[in-house]
Amino acid sequence: xxxxxxxxxxxxxxxxxxxxxxxxxxxxxxxxxxxxxxxxxxxxxxxxxxxxxxxxxxxxxxxxxxxxxxxxxxxxxxxxxxxxxxxxxxxxxxxxxxxxxxxxxxxxxxxxxxxxxxxxxxxxxxxxxxxxxxxxxxxxxxxxxxxxxxxxxxxxxxxxxxxxxxxxxxxxxxxxxxxxxxxxxxxxxxxxxxxxxxxxxxxxxxxxxxxxxxxxxxxxxxxxxxxxxxxxxxxxxxxxxxxxxxxxxxxxxxxxxxxxxxxxxxxxxxxxxxxxxxxxxxxxxxxxx
Amino acid sequence: xxxxxxxxxxxxxxxxxxxxxxxxxxxxxxxxxxxxxxxxxxxxxxxxxxxxxxxxxxxxxxxxxxxxxxxxxxxxxxxxxxxx
Numbered sequence: 001x002x003x004x005x006x007x008x009x010x011x012x013x014x015x016x017x018x019x020x021x022x023x024x025x026x027x028x029x030x031x032x033x034x035x036x037x038x039x040x041x042x043x044x045x046x047x048x049x050x051x052x053x054x055x056x057x058x059x060x061x062x063x064x065x066x067x068x069x070x071x072x073x074x075x076x077x078x079x080x081x082x083x084x085x086x087x088x089x090x091x092x093x094x095x096x097x098x099x100x101x102x103x104x105x106x107x108x109x110x111x112x113x114x115x116x117x118x119x120x121x122x123x124x125x126x127x128x129x130x131x132x133x134x135x136x137x138x139x140x141x142x143x144x145x146x147x148x149x150x151x152x153x154x155x156x157x158x159x160x161x162x163x164x165x166x167x168x169x170x171x172x173x174x175x176x177x178x179x180x181x182x183x184x185x186x187x188x189x190x191x192x193x194x195x196x197x198x199x200x201x202x203x204x205x206x207x208x209x210x211x212x213x214x215x216x217x218x219x220x221x222x223x224x225x226x227x228x229x230x231x232x233x234x235x236x237x238x239x240x241x242x243x244x245x246x247x248x249x250x251x252x253x254x255x256x257x258x259x260x261x262x263x264x265x266x267x268x269x270x271x272x273x274x275x276x277x278x279x280x281x282x283x284x285x286x287x288x289x
Numbered sequence: 290x291x292x293x294x295x296x297x298x299x300x301x302x303x304x305x306x307x308x309x310x311x312x313x314x315x316x317x318x319x320x321x322x323x324x325x326x327x328x329x330x331x332x333x334x335x336x337x338x339x340x341x342x343x344x345x346x347x348x349x350x351x352x353x354x355x356x357x358x359x360x361x362x363x364x365x366x367x368x369x370x371x372x373x
Contacts, residue, residue: 170353176337208340208350208363 005070014087015073018066025056025066026076027088029125032099032117032137033061042083050076060134062088062096092131092264094124094254099137100145102156109139110201111156111216116246120154123247124254130261133254134225141200147219148233149226151267152253154246157217157239158201162190167211173203199239218246222253222283223268223276231268236280237287245287252286293351293364296324301339302331302360309335310342313365317348320367325351328363336361 147153224233
């Protein structure tokens with residue numbers, strides 16, 4: 001008789017069972033939707049060789065090769081490895097890290113999202129946890145990457161401080177600010193209400209004279225999910241100014257989830273069950289260092 | 290009115306992005322370095338983007354005046370040509 005197939009192990013290795021008998025959709029490891037043109041050509045070749053000549057771009061910027069047969073699993077792994085690709089993961093672990101193009105390409109971005117996504121991927125990808133765990137990195141408050149739908153969302157922010165010398169008192173920043181946090185005084189000086197400022201950076205981006213000192217920052221949200229239940233991730237600390245603090249905080253969030261979540265329970269559901277207070281205290285402690 | 294020696298004027302309130310900046314850029318190309326262009330532009334998207342784009346292309350925004358009717362006057366001095 002045929003051997004019993006361990007679907008869970010296949011799924012962990014990125015092979016997702018299809019509705020068709022003995023057909024699997026192979027998920028590839030990816031970060032922030034970034035592939036070289038060689039990668040894309042190689043994926044096409046492998047889809048021709050082992051699949052049905054189609055490739056699926058997933059909802060989270062990944063790539064899957066559908067219609068792969070079980071007996072080809074080892075060969076396709078070897079062929080992928082030869083061209084520097086590897087299968088991805090599914091199931092209860094840290095999933096594909098998503099990211100927008102970020103500051104190396106996009107004029108709006110406050111942070112290098114691709115670099116942060118790669119670092120998160122190196123640190124956490126595939127880590128075993130009570131349930132799936134998603135990171136998403138978006139470069140600015142336009143939020144193309146939808147940070148709040150992730151268990152941990154990272155959004156590029158920009159702290160600003162007005163510089164008197166280059167300012168020509170044009171008032172563009174006043175109109176650019178969506179929070180109405182900027183006022184121009186009668187003598188043409190700029191006053192910022194930092195309690196209302198969300199550090200989105202629109203003021204400095206619209207400025208025609210470089211009239212702002214700027215510092216990139218990371219705004220984090222926790223406990224989001226966007227599946228059958230929709231929960232919006234929430235902030236609990238100010239924007240983070242440096243990478244060291246960023247990873248201290250993400251370590252704390254992942255660690256807390258690992259220690260407190262039930263099996264099959266997402267972070268948002270966990271927080272709804274046990275409350276946010278202790279979690280937020282843990283995050284604040286990590287933020288303070 | 291600002292006290293500038295304006296070399297040319299351009300009205301970009303009748304076009305939308307990206308033509309707003311294209312019109313401005315073409316008008317600036319006709320000028321010599323340091324000459325001043327007056328741009329009549331609308332608030333909203335053109336105001337957020339055209340002055341910034343001028344700065345990014347190496348021109349110097351000298352002043353912006355609010356006309357109080359949803360339009361602005363921008364005075365921009367042409368920067369050095371980057372073509373050799």
